[in-house]
Ligand code: PEP
């Protein structure tokens with residue numbers, strides 16, 4: 001019988017795949033049995049490498065474990081010198097073992113010593129071994145160790161042998177994580193876990209600082225049953241789980257909240273992958289080698305995660321993310337449980353880490369315990385960021401690798417103001433952070449002290465500061481910061497957190513409470529702006545290619561007039577005789593405004609007929625978000641009481657740049673000549689027509705941008721509650737008059753951005769730009 005020098009093919013007659021497979025299964029079973037042996041962790045590890053070496057007919061089998069996140073230590077060996085155990089260490093990237101850890105790839109060489117990365121370690125006595133095969137031990141997308149076999153003879157290990165060792169490494173990864181292989185009293189915090197402090201950078205979405213424990217939005221499902229005796233029944237389990245996964249994805253595709261664009265695209269990608277024969281085949285093959293169905297899913301998932309870490313193309317990254325998320329869902333179907341955290345069952349102070357999040361998901365978490373959010377994606381004008389801002393929760397977006405660098409339970413110090421998060425911060429950083437938190441609190445006190453100071457620029461120009469609100473708690477900020485009223489009440493957020501559409505009495509009660517909280521300060525209610533990324537869980541939306549430009553806001557409620565009429569009825573009722581201010585969002589043409597106004601008149605007439613009280617006066621406005629409306633200003637302005645600029649949407653349409661797309665966040669600057677020229681003209685037209693112009697987009701909440709708006713002549717700003725202090729500090733230190741001619745000049749430049757120039761203006765004129 002010809003015996004191959006290494007590999008499971010050596011145990012049985014070569015060439016018969018089923019025998020190879022049953023040998024592989026035997027080894028896996030024996031590995032798992034060894035876990036139960038009543039011996040010390042080191043002894044267990046020693047026995048395991050001995051077993052693998054014997055089974056694979058390798059002269060050397062060694063296991064290296066990544067420690068502290070940056071070096072690998074030889075933890076056990078069969079074949080190398082015993083004295084090297086716990087003495088031989090290689091940095092990640094150093095030697096062949098370090099290279100495997102850095103790149104997450106298999107290295108298979110007939111003559112290892114001629115490889116340029118080979119690092120000779122005399123204490124191991126490995127100079128007599130020529131052939132080398134090392135595979136990464138991967139968990140959570142990270143290499144946590146390296147498993148190596150070596151032989152004296154120069155030979156190339158076959159693909160089957162590589163696969164076999166990789167399957168062993170999969171089991172090894174789970175065994176390492178479940179404990180019992182490493183003495184945790186001697187090596188606390190190891191097992192490949194990164195315990196060294198790190199600093200990750202990102203984009204400030206909502207400013208603020210926070211300290212807390214990391215919680216991953218998506219749960220990592222643990223697999224405890226690794227091997228299985230009966231591959232056929234595991235394949236049945238896998239197939240059943242895939243069928244139920246497919247059925248659930250199909251079901252989700254029917255749901256109203258996923259009827260549109262982006263969300264739907266992801267699910268359609270899921271459906272495509274769920275039907276992918278290659279994905280299914282890889283999992284089946286892993287089962288055939290002896291893994292349980294869930295361990296096979298994990299194995300293929302870890303391979304995907306490793307690829308994800310090394311793929312630069314954003315489209316491919318995206319698809320790999322989808323495949324990763326699908327594997328997680330498949331595990332849920334195999335093992336039960338839920339894919340997301342139970343929002344009720346979390347630490348007292350935590351920071352949520354996610355790839356992306358919807359406003360509704362964010363609202364599910366207990367806001368008294370949720371101290372911050374870190375996203376791998378996200379943009380400042382996305383509705384999730386607006387929701388976080390409304391809740392005053394610091395949010396950092398576009399943090400590359402957040403989900404692989406941060407683990408549940410890690411301590412985090414989030415400083416979104418400076419676009420950074422300290423992961424597992426050292427004591428020094430914690431102390432510095434505590435100082436910066438104190439400075440932040442001090443600044444807040446300073447802003448609070450401005451509460452009763454007039455909103456007047458240094459050269460005596462009065463500015464009206466209002467707040468944007470979405471929840472009752474935002475309205476309470478009126479008292480805290482002394483703003484004059486609510487310039488934008490986003491009614492839809494209260495609809496989003498319910499499980500059914502609120503009827504007229506429920507809406508009336510809601511608006512009444514908002515008015516009560518506002519006292520005698522005015523509130524501008526914006527009618528329902530759903531669609532795009534704001535979904536109502538109980539409503540059916542059509543599938544759309546471009547939901548932000550799709551069936552949303554005013555267009556939707558004009559097609560469903562009873563929805564708008566119910567809201568207008570509730571607004572009239574809640575106000576009684578109190579003056580009513582309302583505005584329509586996403587109006588694209590005068591005809592839409594007229595249609596909305598006619599409905600308001602119908603509802604007013606109806607209330608009067610019934611002898612119900614009606615508002616003493618009505619102020620009716622329009623949000624300028626859709627550029628087409630600009631060319632109808634001559635017809636529009638005489639019809640309205642005020643115009644409110646919604647820059648979040650307006651700028652996305654001016655630049656044709658999706659406000660929610662993280663790739664475009666830095667592409668265009670609102671502080672740029674085209675935007676300034678557009679706004680300048682708008683201000684002049686409103687002034688000429690005697691129509692009040694206010695500004696409620698997020699741009700007004702940033703001091704430098706707010707400074708530019710004042711320079712352009714805007715006098716009514718509606719801000720995120722936390723921005724009131726910084727913007728007031730800015731304007732009280734601003735000599736506004738000289739800024740106007742300067743901005744006029746800037747608006748004609750060919751530049752990409754005028755931010756730096758405005759910054760210099762602020763520095764030269766002693767304007768306070770604090771956040
Ligand atoms: C805007 O578009 O600027 C705006 C205020 O509306 P929203 O952010 O709710 O779309």
Ligand code: MG
Nearest residue numbers: 625646648649
């Ligand atoms: Mg908008």
